[in-house]
Amino acid sequence: MILDAIRKRWAWVKHLFADGAYDRLQLMDKAAFLDFTVEIIRRSDMAKGFEILPRRWVVERTFGWMIRWRRLVKDYEQRIDVAEAMIHIAMGSLLLRRNAHP
Template sequence: MNKAAYLDFVVEVIRRCDDQKGFQVLPRRWVVERTFGWMIRWRRLVRDYEKRTDVSQAMIYVAMGGNLLRRNANP
């Protein structure tokens, strides 16, 4: 059993319509793109330098924790 099934997560992939022409905002996709943009501010997360996934995961936690601290310290 994977962790997503254990925690009852529902993963929904947002796809664009085949008949769509031009740009159209997709629902909730901006949340993921915004989060990736925040992580890119941390130099170690720009490229995949880490050989171990647990170290990479820890760096993501550090980056997001730093982001939360910065936002709470400077409202």
């Protein structure tokens, strides 16, 4: 599961934000077992139209950056490791561009 990989790679991470769709018993049990605090970000039932949700904009902004890479617009890859490598290349390029041209 992804939580095991997060704990292994970034042991210092304690707080996770999740979409309302991920409010599942299995996720919560695993998060509690690995000592994570999970905050579910939900849209209000009373809200009409567009509403900015806390911390959700970070995810949407990152997806927007990745969409600039034509190969990441659709899932063209047949292997997951190639798709992951393309995401790493796209985000690495973004980092390099931002550090080279502050």
